[in-house]
Amino acid sequence: MDDTRPLGRSALRVARLGVGTMTWGAPSGLARFTPAKLSYGGADGADEEAGAFAVSLTRGATLFDTAAMYSNGASERRLGELARGSRAVLATKFPAGPRGRTEDLPRALEASLARLGRDRVDLYQHHYPSRRVDITRLMGLMADAVSAGKVTAVGVSNYSAEQMRLAHGALADRGVPLASNQVQYSLLHRDPETDGVLDACRELGITLIAYQPLASGALTGRYLSGPRPRGLRRFMPYFRRSNTESVGAVVALLREIGARHGVEPTPVALAWLMANESVLPIPGAKNARQATANAEALTVHLSADEVEALDAVTTAWRPRS
Numbered sequence: 001m002d003d004t005r006p007l008g009r010s011a012l013r014v015a016r017l018g019v020g021t022m023t024w025g026a027p028s029g030l031a032r033f034t035p036a037k038l039s040y041g042g043a044d045g046a047d048e049e050a051g052a053f054a055v056s057l058t059r060g061a062t063l064f065d066t067a068a069m070y071s072n073g074a075s076e077r078r079l080g081e082l083a084r085g086s087r088a089v090l091a092t093k094f095p096a097g098p099r100g101r102t103e104d105l106p107r108a109l110e111a112s113l114a115r116l117g118r119d120r121v122d123l124y125q126h127h128y129p130s131r132r133v134d135i136t137r138l139m140g141l142m143a144d145a146v147s148a149g150k151v152t153a154v155g156v157s158n159y160s161a162e163q164m165r166l167a168h169g170a171l172a173d174r175g176v177p178l179a180s181n182q183v184q185y186s187l188l189h190r191d192p193e194t195d196g197v198l199d200a201c202r203e204l205g206i207t208l209i210a211y212q213p214l215a216s217g218a219l220t221g222r223y224l225s226g227p228r229p230r231g232l233r234r235f236m237p238y239f240r241r242s243n244t245e246s247v248g249a250v251v252a253l254l255r256e257i258g259a260r261h262g263v264e265p266t267p268v269a270l271a272w273l274m275a276n277e278s279v280l281p282i283p284g285a286k287n288a289r290q291a292t293a294n295a296e297a298l299t300v301h302l303s304a305d306e307v308e309a310l311d312a313v314t315t316a317w318r319p320r321s
């Protein structure tokens with residue numbers, strides 16, 4: 001059975017769930033101190049990365065997300081190694097560093113292709129808006145890459161509704177759809193519902209790729225008692241002691257619903273996002289066990305009452321519009 005669907009209105013077909021590979025790879029030198037590793041530490045070793053990749057692919061979570069910037073290309077290199085010869089759909093992002101400019105795109109794309117070991121990127125995304133990048137010109141270069149057969153679908157990330165409309169229009173002038181906007185979205189970070197991004201996605205037929213869909217691990221419940229996570233991640237609001245009670249109430253409900261469906265809390269948190277047809281979560285997994293649990297989200301179908309109950313218990317985390 002084909003469980004894939006088009007990403008936005010593009011020609012790229014994807015599963016409803018992906019995998020974030022930001023922590024994968026073994027960087028050396030200064031690349032060990034880039035934000036992904038400083039925030040999360042690495043995955044649990046090369047064997048666990050391979051296990052997480054294989055189990056995700058087998059269970060149908062076939063979209064793998066990386067970026068040129070993650071550990072200075074080490075994540076792309078590792079994903080490319082693991083995906084060689086497989087049907088994995090690979091998504092990566094431009095630019096390679098914080099100083100990246102519009103005109104750097106063609107060279108950055110070649111470098112990403114070399115690290116991934118492919119001659120085409122399935123989904124090429126602009127990582128975040130910056131004053132060094134002109135969105136209209138960049139989308140022109142993205143469209144050139146599509147025409148050259150080096151990119152299948154074009155996406156953006158961390159774009160506001162207004163920036164999405166600008167990118168969408170610039171691509172439409174070249175006959176290319178804007179396939180996705182990758183933004184932070186979870187039960188504990190509900191900004192896309194009030195800042196216009198989710199509405200713009202629905203209106204324009206763009207998929208919202210949800211990053212940090214487990215609130216960086218807070219929704220697993222693992223950090224509610226005992227030490228907070230190591231790395232910069234511990235300064236996120238979800239891990240503040242003052243929020244223990246409110247996060248605890250969400251995790252308790254995830255556990256209760258999970259018990260009903262015979263799964264852990266994390267697939268329930270992901271299924272809540274997936275209840276919205278426009279949303280595709282990409283949870284990070286550091287090992288095969290986490291990837292296995294997360295992939296269960298593909299089999300969990302929440303009732304309308306369950307979706308509503310989760311909505312209600314996280315209202316405090318929804319900013320006012």
Ligand SMILES: NC(=O)c1ccc[n+]([C@@H]2O[C@H](COP(=O)([O-])OP(=O)(O)OC[C@H]3O[C@@H](n4cnc5c(N)ncnc54)[C@H](OP(=O)(O)O)[C@@H]3O)[C@@H](O)[C@H]2O)c1
Pocket residue numbers: 019020021022023040065066127128157158182183210211212213214215216217218220222229266282283284285286289290291293294
């Ligand atoms: N576009 C952007 O600007 C942007 C920004 C951030 C992330 N992203 C993308 O989004 C992906 C996911 O985001 P994220 O990794 O930051 O946050 P996340 O998916 O919310 O959290 C991932 C973390 O939660 C823990 N975890 C995952 N599954 C678990 C399970 N089943 N049981 C227990 N713990 C589990 C692991 O950390 P521990 O085991 O250490 O607790 C894992 O590293 C990234 O890999 C990246 O591809 C994009």
